[in-house]
Amino acid sequence: MTGTDTVAAIRAAVAGATPDIRAGLPGRREQAGTENPSGERRLAADEYADELLAERLGAVDGVGTYASEEREAVVDTGEGYAVAVDPLDGSSNLKPNNVMGTIVGVYDADLPASGRDLVAAGYVLYGPITTMAFAHEGSVTEYLIENGEPTVLNGDVTLPDDPTVYGFGGRVPDWPADVAAYVDEVESALKLRYGGAMIGDVNQVLTYGGVFAYPALQSAPEGKLRLQFECNPVGYVIECAGGRSSDGSGSVLDVDPTALHQRTPVYLGNEGLIDRLEAALD
Numbered sequence: 562m563t564g565t566d567t568v569a570a571i572r573a574a575v576a577g578a579t580p581d582i583r584a585g586l587p588g589r590r591e592q593a594g595t596e597n598p599s600g601e602r603r604l605a606a607d608e609y610a611d612e613l614l615a616e617r618l619g620a621v622d623g624v625g626t627y628a629s630e631e632r633e634a635v636v637d638t639g640e641g642y643a644v645a646v647d648p649l650d651g652s653s654n655l656k657p658n659n660v661m662g663t664i665v666g667v668y669d670a671d672l673p674a675s676g677r678d679l680v681a682a683g684y685v686l687y688g689p690i691t692t693m694a695f696a697h698e699g700s701v702t703e704y705l706i707e708n709g710e711p712t713v714l715n716g717d718v719t720l721p722d723d724p725t726v727y728g729f730g731g732r733v734p735d736w737p738a739d740v741a742a743y744v745d746e747v748e749s750a751l752k753l754r755y756g757g758a759m760i761g762d763v764n765q766v767l768t769y770g771g772v773f774a775y776p777a778l779q780s781a782p783e784g785k786l787r788l789q790f791e792c793n794p795v796g797y798v799i800e801c802a803g804g805r806s807s808d809g810s811g812s813v814l815d816v817d818p819t820a821l822h823q824r825t826p827v828y829l830g831n832e833g834l835i836d837r838l839e840a841a842l843d
């Protein structure tokens with residue numbers, strides 16, 4: 562099996578798991594009574610999606626490691642790529658029935674790995690319909706998923722040149738002054754769109770152009786989102802779609818990997834908006 566075949570099998574396994582993930586949600590909206598390695602309370606749905614993806618992705622030929630935001634340590638599944646997953650992104654949106662996602666990064670290196678070791682990455686968006694954006698070999702394809710089967714909606718997704726939306730996480734009074742000043746500046750041209758699931762908010766940026774951030778906070782200088790499971794894979798998708806990712810000073814893909822569950826501030830979007838952001842944070 563070539564690397565490209567393995568990537569295709571991973572993409573198919575994630576798409577194939579989506580009907581089961583969706584079907585498992587209604588009965589799993591309650592707290593699991595446990596915390597993930599980042600110290601956040603899990604829902605039963607977080608545990609369910611993690612178990613399901615561990616089983617499906619661990620069975621793919623050419624996947625050697627499964628890692629997830631919901632597990633302390635990596636799981637050895639054989640020889641091959643390391644797959645890092647956020648099984649349910651934005652699971653606090655389950656209670657109010659808002660959008661959520663699943664994120665997958667495919668690294669050709671032991672974890673924790675650099676974003677430069679990604680060979681592919683993608684995410685599923687559980688909205689009114691189920692879609693997937695998947696980046697491989699420098700381009701991004703958007704799929705519609707029905708009954709676990711992906712069909713291509715757009716074979717070459719790129720960020721529109723004329724951006725219109727922005728969404729920043731964290732409490733506004735907790736933003737550092739330079740982040741707040743940047744938002745003041747861009748909000749004269751952009752509309753606020755913030756739904757509380759990274760994938761929902763990033764997919765609006767991919768669709769309409771703009772900027773998404775979960776910034777450094779005064780109370781949490783590393784922000785909230787995790788490098789291996791969230792920032793690297795989604796940064797890779799945005800970069801392959803012609804946009805930029807940043808941790809505030811350079812591409813998120815260049816952040817030094819030091820721990821499996823490390824966090825980093827993340828800024829994603831159109832090149833011009835991320836250039837201005839980095840200048841504002843200097």
Ligand SMILES: O=P(O)(O)OC[C@H]1O[C@](O)(COP(=O)(O)O)[C@@H](O)[C@@H]1O
Pocket residue numbers: 601630647649650651652653730731732757758759760775785
């Ligand atoms: O509620 P906040 O602080 O705005 O945080 C929202 C952020 O947290 C997350 O929900 C974290 O992801 P998980 O749900 O996978 O832990 C992101 O999807 C989202 O961008």
Ligand SMILES: [Mg+2]
Pocket residue numbers: 647649650651759791
């Ligand atoms: Mg997440």
Ligand SMILES: [Mg+2]
Pocket residue numbers: 607630647648649650651652
């Ligand atoms: Mg999650």
